[in-house]
Amino acid sequence: MDPKTINKLGFLFYALGSFIIILNVIFVFGHYIARWNLLPTSFLIVGIVLFFIGAAIYGQGA
Numbered sequence: 001m002d003p004k005t006i007n008k009l010g011f012l013f014y015a016l017g018s019f020i021i022i023l024n025v026i027f028v029f030g031h032y033i034a035r036w037n038l039l040p041t042s043f044l045i046v047g048i049v050l051f052f053i054g055a056a057i058y059g060q061g062a
Contacts, residue, residue, distance in 0.1 A: 010057030017051025020044070 024044040 006057060010054050010059070013050050013054025014058050015054070017047050017049070017054050020047025021051060023047075 020043065024047060028044075
């Protein structure tokens with residue numbers, strides 16, 4: 001794969017991961033306020049992993 005494609009893929013992972021983390025934070029705080037937690041902790045872990053993979057890939061391709 002050429003660096004531009006790698007860069008786009010990395011950014012996609014990065015954006016998706018951060019989106020999942022933000023979503024999870026909102027749901028976790030919502031859970032403490034209103035006792036509803038729709039997203040399990042494993043979902044947050046997936047988000048963090050995606051975030052770091054994306055950040056690593058995004059740094060590589062330039």
